Amino acid sequence: MKKDVLIVGGGITGLSLSWELSCLGINSILVEKAPFLGGHVSQFACKATETCQKCGACLLEDCLSKLAGAECSDILVNSTIDSFREASRKFNALILQRQSQVINEKCDDCGLCSKVCPVEGALLRPSLDSRLYISNNKCLKSLGIQCEACAQICPQGAIELAEKTKEIKIEASAVAVCTGFTPFDASRKPRLGYQRVPGVLTTLELDSLLRTGNFEPLLPADELKSVAFIQCVGSRDAKSGANYCSRICCGVSIRLARLLKNKYPQAESTIFYMDTQTFEREFDKTFGQAQNEMTFVRAMPAEIRSGEDGRPEVTYHGNDDTKQKVAFDLVILSIGIGPRDPDLPRSFPTLWNNRDGFIGSDDIDVSGGHPGIFVAGANQGPKSITDCVSQSILAASQIKKYLDRVKMGEQL
């Protein structure tokens, strides 16, 4: 298959880039490892209270519905790049696509399949309100073991298991790497009690819990009275290897705190922070309002333990120079954005590493360090959803420029 651009990664950047390219009449093929599209954004909740809070999570749906009608963008899910070769300004990639799937039209969400599946995570839902997918990296059948438990039990016949993988050869003139980020692993900071102290969550977990609109699995709604947000967990922290600001967390925490307050009016939020970062225009107004709705404490908590009543207890150095201990119903760690290994074949050209440890250039520029290879989105540095979309527009422009140059070269 001949294509102009091969896009690696079907998150918001890749999808939006695919759309922007199709607007310019450039053919692209998008390869996504997971069985579903949208990456991290597909797990985020809409943060709107009475009004939109401009988190941008709904841009994914927008992008997907636009792409459904686009002519020159192909998408392959469940696919990985097996080999990669460059020859005379063309990139040849061999894509392996696994074929097992849940047919959405037949599935009635009875949940029997998930009960019989022997592997955790092989049947997955990216978010609680989403349809069911088979993760081909984990499904035994895809790994060559004869297990058809789910297909046999499904009363609707909605599960199609296939052993074979489909091979797709692609020749592209340019490659865009949009593989996204790794959220900071909060258990690397043991004193913050993540996974040890009940009631300590990350912003990412809270976000996906809120997506379904109810909190019940965690805490009865009327018992949620106090929430603490701890900022800069895994950002602005040279010891954890993150000597950069993750840009998004101040906005994420303030939006989540507002959303909680909107859903559970008795829930009071306290935000522990170093510095607040401007994340919206007319930030003063936004922040001024936020200061009326929640408490801001300039302190980085020393530790979080289970208190006497079983609630998580935050210890910090208080304003009046004393050690403070306050218990909260929930403690949310506002985790940062970390670089992610793009997981490309070895023969893939070496990409630049930038000053903050991400791939791609230091600048807003999307060049990847090799002619024809571009890097865009959160794998180039911490970005909000809207930043990712903006960068995909820039990437589309630079890719177009490059393709035009290549065509000129061919004519010469």
Next chain:
Amino acid sequence: MNRRVTESVFLKGNYRVRDQISNRALILGGDEYGIQIADLLKRNGFEATIFVGFRDAHPSSPTLDVIKGKIEKITGFIGDFNVAIRTSTDLHEIRFGFIIAAQPAHRRSKTSSFGAAGLNKVYNLSEFKQFLDSSGRSLLNNDRNWRHIAFFFDLKGSSEVSQFDILLSVLDRLEMLDQVQSYIFTRNVKVASGGLEARYRYHRQHGVVFFKFDETEPRIVQDGKNLIIEFVEPLLREEMELTPDIIVIDEILSPADSLEPILNLIPSAHVSAPYLQPESTRFNGVETQKAGIYAVGPARGAFDQESLKADVEAVMISLFKAMPQLSDFTPKLVAHVDHDKCTFCLTCVRLCPHGAIGFHSRPEVDPLSCKACGVCVVECPMGAIEMRCGDVVPPTTEKPLLYGAGFKGHGRIKLFLCARSGLQAASRINSSLLSDVEICELTCAGSLSPNFLLKCFRDGVAGIIVAGCFKGNCASIYGSTLADERVAQVSRTLEQAGIDPKRLEFVYVAGNTPSLIVEAIFKVKGRVGDLNQFQFPDSHDGTT
């Protein structure tokens, strides 16, 4: 697409055909980025004219077409803007295809907020940076005998990341001077951009003193020739004084104030003023509500270098996207004014969120600017506007606003869903929950008329749910807000007619909140309960 259809439309004279599309862009602002945009456009086959105000510096590039003056008025639509510019000699009327607002940010000094305006030891940050840049190597002699320099950042109004970037580069320069000690008085350092945190940390570890304030802010007191900063040291909580040689204060950034004529061109721009781009995630890159007008950097509220660089190319992409539309006239759904019914009340001209309706002896909809949101169709008191797709007029005048009534089944409950939010959310709902509801797609919730809702009830629909985008997320700025108001209005009418108004429900949704729609369905289903279809009382036939 289907070119023959389009041509026939234009022959019939349904739309105002433009004789010629101008590919000349007017770029407001002649700094580095304005020139970059002009260069980029020229290289890609467009023509560009740079506009600068009387007081602005003349752009340095000699090859560019530059006009200096004051914009009096802008009228028209994409491909065909008419700009009246008063120069020092004459009033010119020039035709442009596109308008790109790329003025540098307006810097407002904070010195007067500290009572330090006009003091000779107080500098604005950008002035100071300029001074350092221009002094070059001579600075190394430190002939001014600076020892202590105090910087105020993010005090009295929050500062942008780009300001902190400038502050750090100033600190980089001052590091070369041995005897200079810098003190930063701030509320928050702004490091939310690549590499800034590392640079901030570097300076912190290399002798720059940072004071971070929470409640109290430092004051500047004049004592004879000296300036004294009085402050409460935030960690020790003790009152302190510092007598610096100079004080440098950062500035507040805002868009250029010469955007007025453009803001006047877009009726919905008062929502976003002084910025040209609404603060909504629906508007990516440099697009504004109105086709053909693009906002770069400060004009859309983005002040950092990275955004500016990206915006320069985004302008190019936006023009590329607009051009095929301009040349092909692809048929699409657009509003159409029936001039026999029109009474020139100009409601449509005042209300169109996209500035797509102009008045040239009668209201005319520009088909290329129209986003088919339907706000005008519903608001027109004479019912003189309807949506048409190419030359295909929707078959019944009963349902002028609905096109492509989607999904399947004719249930007792009708869902009117905005295509930008509700419909996307509904596509995520398990079909078993939608078995006895009927889904109708709207281009915008703003296109739903109260009369149509009443007609639905008269036709035997038991319950209706209308879903529009959350406030601030509507691509037509106030489309969903209008819909909310109309639904409330219909509810009152229903109540007067003796029908339970709870059968009608408006919900604000987003594409990723299917739960809100499910909730609304259950709510309305519960209320409607086992009620049979009911009859509208004869005296209220739903046309009120």
